Amino acid sequence: MLAITNAIIVTVDDCNAVIKDGTILIEGRSLAYVGPSDCVPCIPAGATLIDCAGKFVAMPGLIDTHNHSSLIRGVAENLNLVDWLPVYDLEHRTCTPQDARQAYRLGYMECLLNGTTTVQDMYRFMDQAAQVAGELGIRAFLAPYAADMPPYDFFESSEANEQLIKDWHGAFNGRIQVEAGIEDVFYAGETMYRRALDMHEQYGVRIHTHGPEHAEEETTARKRFGMSIIELLNNRRLLGDFLSLGHCVPISRHDMELIAAAGASICHCPVSAAKLGCGTAPVKDMEEVGINVSLGSDGPIDNNSMDLFQEMKVASLMQKVHYADAKAFDATHMLRMATINGARSLGIDGSVGSLEQGKLADVILISLNHPSLRPVCWNDNDSTTLIWALVFAMQGSFVDTVIVDGQLVVRHGHLVTADEQEIIDDAQRQGVDWMKRRNAAATHVLAPIRD
Ligand SMILES: [Zn+2]
Known part of the structure; x- marks a missing residue:
């Protein structure tokens, strides 16, 4: 005891x-x-x-419900989301299992030292994440970064996602949970969404994907699909209490009502939204229609750090500014968002997220x-x-x-579960090597998605 x-x-x-x-x-x-x-x-x-x-x-412990591990930080700066994505893709085009492993070691160490006990991570080669999370002791929800639409099919596949479920779902006394992960509607086609639903039905796993992040994406979605991103997800039967959505910055009242009716959660990432020029998510309106909203750092590539205490402060300040309301998002509200709301986003509010017998x-x-x-x-x-x-x-x-x-x-x-200096030294070595490979690929940056 x-x-x-x-x-x-x-x-x-x-x-x-x-x-x-x-x-x-x-x-x-x-x-x-x-x-x-x-x-x-x-x-x-x-x-x-x-x-x-x-x-x-x-x-x-704090719950980071939207994270992308990485060893690449301080590059791809000063870019709006739609121009940022093809630059971000460079790291994925050159990512190896060894890169991913060191990213998980450094990232999960940073999370734990900052008081984050659970992370929902969307990244690559996630068998490495399961092993690292198991060793370091963090609670992890692993959503592979999956995409199948050329030229983005260098991301994870549905087959790899299913294998990860078979190999690691429920490992380490249930501390490792695997989900069906999907990048977004521009990177993944209808088949991949269907496969995600199949995995949810067959294995009981949750689904994690990106909602709309920048207004430009919504404009493209309306041109390409004739509807909003949330309406498209609804048509694909993705909206349910098994789903958590990253971001959701440009979002209509109708979209919010669809999410609320389905019981899906939104993982709010204010620092990332600010840095990528996305704006401020209307969190007060989301909560008013009954959506559970939790917090996410979005990882080191566009946040630069993973400190949910800082995220709580920024989130509160941005809402106070957005609504010109000093009473909005007080400290108690923010503590709930970073803990019990996060647990609810992951379907585990009955077992973590508060200190109760x-x-x-x-x-x-x-x-x-x-x-x-x-x-x-x-x-x-x-x-x-x-x-x-x-x-x-x-x-x-x-x-x-x-x-x-x-x-x-x-x-x-x-x-106390691993050697901090060794993790930092390994990450430094691997990160420098990865940057060289990433920079070499930068001669062929894909075009931004803009219809
Ligand atoms: Zn994200």
């Missing part, structure tokens, strides 16, 4: 309860007790004890020993200023301890 005592616990339960002096008991993979320290059942003598002495916050133990501890988090003050009703610090003053590097599925994977700000 692992006992975390004298912690401030931000539970993110249905009442958003915060426990001023709390204890968490972890038995195996599960939370055996989450509650006030003065009501705690007796802690067995052999338990491993982490005494927080009132100087650490415990909260659910019986759920799986995905817990992070944040050190309060940082000037921007102090002072912590309490009101009579036990509400605290700390909630605002966790969203607007927090950095991922303040995360001290990360527990996933009951296993300690980060302690005192360092990975």
Whole structure:
């Protein structure tokens, strides 16, 4: 048993309860007790004890619901999405299993150190992702980057996706979940969408794909298909509670109603949307029609970092600006978006996403020993200023301890499941090599998709 005592616990339960002096008991993979320290059942003598002495916050691990691992960052900058995509494709045209492996090692390490305990990753050669996630200890939903329309058929195939399901779905006590992944309606044809639905029906896996990202894509879709991207997905029977959609920035009320009626989720990626000139997604409207909206980093290639604490802050600020409403997207709202809403996007809100007895133990501890988090003050009703610090003053590097599925994977700000320096050195070597191959391919950049 692992006992975390004298912690401030931000539970993110249905009442958003915060426990001023709390204890968490972890038995195996599960939370055996989450509650006030003065009501705690007796802690067995052999338990491993982490005494927080009132100087650490415990909260659910963050859930990054839209990510693309990569070793390529700081290139393909200053480009709007539609011009950016063919430049981004260069890395996929030159990607090897070894490139992907080092991308997963570096990326999942970055996620864990920043307090992200679950990642939904869409990338290549994902048998490598399953192995790396298994080794490092992160919870991973793997959606192969699949495309079948020439000239984009250098991405993953439906056959490779199905093999990945057979080989890895449910591995490591269910910590690895494989999904049917599809790039988007411009990269994948009707057959590939049908195959994704078949995999969902045959293996019970979820589906992850891109919704509309930039207004230019919507214009092209209307010209090419005579309808919006969401309407096309609806025609292809993709909309359902088994689907999560990345982005969805340009989106009509009608599209939102289709998504809400189907029970599908949207993975909102504000930093990526801003950097690629896509604009601000109308998240308040999405939520008003009843859509579950979670957060995603979109990965290092267009975000440059994977710190969901920063993502929460940017997301909130962009919505406040978009709606000219200071009351929109307060700290409690953002904490839910980065945790329980993420779990709902992945269909696992019954088992992770909040700190409640019986759920799986995905817990992070944040050190309060940082000037921007102090002072912590309490009101009579036990509400605290700390909630605002966790969203607007927090950095991922303040995360001290990360527990996933009951296993300690980060302690005192360092990975305990692998050698950090080795991961960084390997990524540096592989990244430089990959960049050379990628740059050599840059003599033949594909034309942007623009009808
Ligand atoms: Zn994406």
